Amino acid sequence: MNLDLKEINRCVRCGTCRSVCPVFEESGWESANTRGRILLTRGLARGLKADSEVLDSLNTCTTCGICTDNCPAGVNPPQLIEAARRDLVGQGIVTREQAALSRNIFESGNTFGDPGDRLAWLRDRSLLREKADCVYFVGCMNSYRRSDTAARTFALLSRFGATLLPAEQCCGSPLVRTGFDAHRFVDENLRQIKGTGANTVITGCAGCYTTLKNNYSADLEVLSIPEFLAEHIFELDLEPLDITVTYHDPCHLGRHNKIYEQPRRVIEAVCNLKEMKASGKDARCCGGGGGVRSGYKDLSLRMAKRRLQDVPEGVDYIVTSCPLCIRNLSDAGAGEKAIDLADLVASAIR
């Protein structure tokens, strides 16, 4: 195994992560919490065989990062766990679900293995400018499953001159999270972005955002929808809505990239905001990330159900800025109440 033993050894096994890990809260077994995963990663470095239980332990981490934020020793467990997954994938050790997800992406360019047109939702193709200053990166989920949100987001961003990539591919996030090499998709998307002449990429998916920001070119300016809208909210002709919403922080926008204040600023410009029981850096994971939804759907939805218990009384919508969070929260019982920030803003435009 080619693992960072120094980083693994920084863990003093104090168990702080055990008290915050959302997966452990559902499972109760030590192998399903961060400390257990680090112990197993250390075991792998010492020759432990990666059997199915070891894979389940490593692969049930949503990489939500609440352990990182709370670790007194300054360990970054999601990085360690993703590195262990990479190492195992490099040895050809993968679960059936991991193999299926990667096959979908490698064969079709999207997480669903959908052979259909990625831009089927775009009615007016003339809006597809060849050259532009900024690109709206739609992402697999909004392209294929939440295309209304994609259309509304693009309608907002077009006002500011954004274009779309002619043949956008999966950003590579699901591959990176689950241990696969995503460079083919990174290179292809980057080539297309450069082709438009844009320096700025805007995305409404937290998974795409963290990947574009941290795994693509350092020259690229990457903005999330909350960041972009917070900057331009007063340029939109908005009629405030007489509703109250709450905001769910997607882990890969919040804890991973510290985007906390911007979505709240946007919401407060549109309607009333009532915080969830745990929010900001303490926000609980929806359970959808890190490959957990595709590999362990029941577990994933149990986490989402628990997250819904944090929703305050008397709110009309649960707003977020990640289609994976929306899917999980919706499927766990929120239904149509879980909406995207762009949907909220679009509904307030005069």
Next chain:
Amino acid sequence: MKDILNDLKEIVGCRVSASLAERCCYASDASLVEGLPDFVVRPENTQAVSRLLRFCSEHKIPVVPRGAGTGLAGGASPLQGGIVLDMSGMNRIMEIDIENLQVMVEPGVVQEKLNQALKPYGFFFPPDPGSSAMCTIGGMIAYNSSGMRCVKYGTVRNYVLDLEVVLADGRVIHTGSKVLKSSAGYDLTRLFVGSEGTLGVITRAGLKIQSLPESRKLVLASFEDAETAGQAVIKIFSAGITPSACEILDKTTLQVLKRCDSNLALPNDGDVILFEVDGTKNSTAEAALKIAEICGPLSKSVRVASSQPEMDAIWAARRLVGAAISRLDPARTRIYVGEDVGVPIKQIPALIKRVSQITAKLDLPAMKYGHIGDGNLHVALFIDVMNEDQWERLRLAADRIHRAAMELGGTVSSEHGIGLARAQYMPEQVGEEALQVMRSIKRALDPLGILNPGKLGLEMK
């Protein structure tokens, strides 16, 4: 093994695991002591624990009870295989009985969660180890843990009124009742507190609770050296003030605390003491002022924390400082050895001096902090764990620190326990005859020696 697994499934259903991955995760607590269990069982109720222990007695299978695995002495590490009994799933607060000033809880309840539940009633369970956010009440009882506020409120031992305990042969007993005092026979409750899972498995606990103080104030005083700091502490106690916490932090600790939270307004040098007082608004204001006056002539600087958020931030950082050392030097890891010595409070400056000499001579960096108000010093030694020579010096340092504490009339463990990590010191610590008495008790309650074997120095010749 397969037969045993099937029998265990009969008793606890799917709450047993024999997977290697799971067993690896239960091989140790936060100490260096390791041992692979054959099975992990997560019981849901007393009846299951009772049936399980009867089965283990019949088959002479070792059983090691475990809470959250935050212990620092190897108490939850299975040395002879067998079953690790993860009690953290039994985590219900059974009753909050404010009129009788007590609660009844299952052993897996986390300390902080209990206090969150008690807060709306204006009550709290005072023992507050640094691991409050994750440690379980069962583990706290098994190791008689305490924490920063024990200088005023005492240790767990002072709060346990009644225990439901499953004995090695599966019998279930109660050691007390709801009464706040009792003169009926041997004090079995106190016997089980601190018994480290060697006498029985705690399945329920009746705990005394305290009303929350109206107000808390924090005084930060910086001193030229630990000796002067110690003098100030003695003067404050002599003046009739009992702080609710009295913590000493050396220079290295201060640096680590600032790495944890750069906004903390802590003095930059010297040995700092955090004095907390609690009570009514008037009494805390008066006590804080008096502490500042007493410290004045002895200290380099003294001030009262300006606000509740500032106090909260300082205590939050202090709680986790022990694990945070690698923030100062990422190449080094804190190793928990020699970390829990205690001496009579007057000897604290002498102990600090001895520890400094020991670590300097062995060229080992050390962070020193602890509960100066009750004589408990936490020494944090940190090394590059890839370096064998540093490991050797670390072991030497730990041994010398333990012996220094005993020479000063102290203890090798104030609140973390003996487990295996400090078992070798038991004959010297308690005396051979007293240890024989402990062995007799162990034999009486666990004649087959299945409960947490190899711990507390009970099996040493």
